[in-house]
Amino acid sequence: MAEPYREILVVDLLGGLGDLVMLLPAVHALARRHPAAALRVLTHEPGGDLLRGDPAVTEVITIGQGRSGAERAAVVDALALHRPDLAVTTTRYDGIPALLEDGAARAVTDLWRRPPPDQPVGERYLSILHAEGLIDAADVGARPRLHLRADELDGGERMMASWLPRENRRPPVLLVIDAGMGVKLWPRWHWQALVRLLRRDGYPVLAVGGPGGRPPPCPLLPRTDLRRLAAVFAAAGRRGGVVVGADTGPVRVAAAAGARTVALFGPTDARRYGLADATPTPADSAPGRIETARAAPAPAAGASVDLQGRPDCPHRQPTTISEQTCWWTADCPLSPAGPACMADIDPGTVAAAVRRAAGSDPAQAASPSPVSQGTGRR
Numbered sequence: 001m002a003e004p005y006r007e008i009l010v011v012d013l014l015g016g017l018g019d020l021v022m023l024l025p026a027v028h029a030l031a032r033r034h035p036a037a038a039l040r041v042l043t044h045e046p047g048g049d050l051l052r053g054d055p056a057v058t059e060v061i062t063i064g065q066g067r068s069g070a071e072r073a074a075v076v077d078a079l080a081l082h083r084p085d086l087a088v089t090t091t092r093y094d095g096i097p098a099l100l101e102d103g104a105a106r107a108v109t110d111l112w113r114r115p116p117p118d119q120p121v122g123e124r125y126l127s128i129l130h131a132e133g134l135i136d137a138a139d140v141g142a143r144p145r146l147h148l149r150a151d152e153l154d155g156g157e158r159m160m161a162s163w164l165p166r167e168n169r170r171p172p173v174l175l176v177i178d179a180g181m182g183v184k185l186w187p188r189w190h191w192q193a194l195v196r197l198l199r200r201d202g203y204p205v206l207a208v209g210g211p212g213g214r215p216p217p218c219p220l221l222p223r224t225d226l227r228r229l230a231a232v233f234a235a236a237g238r239r240g241g242v243v244v245g246a247d248t249g250p251v252r253v254a255a256a257a258g259a260r261t262v263a264l265f266g267p268t269d270a271r272r273y274g275l276a277d278a279t280p281t282p283a284d285s286a287p288g289r290i291e292t293a294r295a296a297p298a299p300a301a302g303a304s305v306d307l308q309g310r311p312d313c314p315h316r317q318p319t320t321i322s323e324q325t326c327w328w329t330a331d332c333p334l335s336p337a338g339p340a341c342m343a344d345i346d347p348g349t350v351a352a353a354v355r356r357a358a359g360s361d362p363a364q365a366a367s368p369s370p371v372s373q374g375t376g377r378r
Helices: 017-033 070-081 096-103 121-131 150-163 188-200 226-238 249-257 347-357 362-366
Strands: 007-012 038-044 059-063 086-089 106-108 173-176 205-208 242-246 260-265 290-295 303-308 371-373
Touching: 007 017, 007 070, 007 096, 017 038, 017 121, 017 249, 038 070, 059 070, 070 096, 086 096, 096 106, 150 226, 173 188, 173 226, 173 249, 188 205, 188 347, 226 242, 226 249, 242 249, 242 347, 249 260, 260 347, 303 347
Parallel strands: 007 038, 007 086, 038 059, 086 106, 173 205, 173 242, 242 260, 260 303
Antiparallel strands: 290 303, 290 371
């Protein structure tokens, strides 16, 4: 019998929107196991917007980024306001685990502990919480899901309807062309080639945000807040739409909102950070990128695809990605032109993945859960 926790504090101050999305199943699993508890989440903006209105969360406590020591001070304040019976955190810097261990009746302070190189991060969190007796076994395989209000979903529908052609036979494709950091950027000329391929196949294409310079030759969604963007992704998902982008927070938001995704993995390992449901497994012995297509989370029916560029890169560190030589600078030891792993993902391969994710590839109908390894580098 679990202890009757009344105050639970979840701390995620890693700084990335995608990090918070990967933690969502743990937040929801804790709420299900401890329905009488007040569950508070301390995180950065704008990620806090994703949790506002979530019935599992009693309070969202957020801070900005930039001021040295702000995260530690926020933890001290949160502990002073509501002493938790249970504290859970993904954060390991600035003495924050020790603060929680001293300030809470019980603390689980390292959800990253001793990870296997091929275990998805979110699953690692859940397996540790289950081993600690804090969540149910049925929740260990849970996927991230977002909670959006009816009016927000209606707004996403209106925005999607205003953009789509009146008669479109293909589902929409949304391109998340920004990556948040240089090491994850897919080359601009690849985006341009992808737009041409998708338009040739009859898909309506829309770009979402973008780095400096020229956007790809397609309409650009006006900048909007995170919840409205999630609602647009949800509207795309209800139409069988596909969201394409690097391993970034917005692409994770899209998957959690119900859209199918084609995620482009370069410096990060798709086995650890992939958005689809199973570990990528080669289907043949041909060398090259790993490609995986699996059932997308409800409510979307279809498949999501993870594409791994340069799976043989000797510099990739699956369990310590921020220690890779390229991580902070995007200086690639394999190519002076930029990240070789991202450039290695061919636009034709991405277009084919979109067709499968959208359910318009005959190969998908023949194999409802296809797993294959592509050909070598183009």
